[in-house]
């Protein structure tokens with residue numbers, strides 16, 4: 640357990656599984672109090688109990704981040720209960736791959752409303768609190784970490800709308816970085832390649848197995864590998880900002 644984030648508060652979306660769960664655990668291990676945001680109560684409560692059992696502090700917030708009022712309530716509840724907000728990890732996302740000419744419109748809408756809408760809902764509510772934390776002890780710097788993807792850098796077939804959302808996250812992050820740099824709110828886009836999580840579970844029948852076969856042809860990253868990168872980003876000295884981090888499995892040649 641390090642003390643690098645002692646006295647700070649982090650909010651992680653999508654903390655009930657995969658990268659978000661690992662990131663919440665990693666930030667708590669560095670001493671941050673952590674607000675755990677997602678919809679699955681049992682998973683969040685289990686993680687919250689684990690963090691508290693290890694001497695940390697966790698707040699479970701059952702939240703659908705696609706709903707702007709729920710997202711705002713999660714941010715406000717974090718500040719009310721934990722006292723401040725220094726770090727936001729916008730991680731919740733869904734990847735519904737498949738040929739565009741067969742895609743149900745509903746899948747495109749789900750990706751837009753979560754990968755972009757959810758991120759924007761949380762960010763909009765969080766900015767004033769992050770700017771306040773960026774001006775305050777103990778760190779005098781704050782962090783907005785947006786989980787994008789290699790799919791936010793390189794477009795591929797069968798991923799048009801997922802790519803659209805992740806290119807959007809990368810673009811939004813760079814613009815926000817420039818806007819907030821002088822106020823010490825650091826903005827980072829984290830762009831993982833293949834990570835072994837539940838992400839492919841939601842892909843429709845007929846596409847899911849082929850996708851898993853393709854992604855499974857290499858040794859993928861563990862969620863903890865990406866969480867390590869996130870923890871590294873937010874534990875840098877005040878003068879250091881990692882703005883874009885691509886993290887691929889060694890064997891990923893695309």
Ligand SMILES: NC(=O)c1ccc[n+]([C@@H]2O[C@H](COP(=O)([O-])OP(=O)(O)OC[C@H]3O[C@@H](n4cnc5c(N)ncnc54)[C@H](OP(=O)(O)O)[C@@H]3O)[C@@H](O)[C@H]2O)c1
Nearest residue numbers: 653655656657658677678679703704731732788834836838
């Ligand atoms: N796995 C990869 O290969 C990979 C690669 C690059 C980027 N990424 C990105 O990494 C992020 C995390 O994905 P993952 O791989 O860790 O997948 P995951 O295990 O499926 O995690 C997705 C998380 O999002 C949450 N979520 C879904 N809908 C939500 C909603 N409406 N409101 C709040 N939370 C919601 C889920 O929790 P609930 O269902 O409990 O709400 C879950 O905790 C995503 O943005 C994904 O695009 C993943």
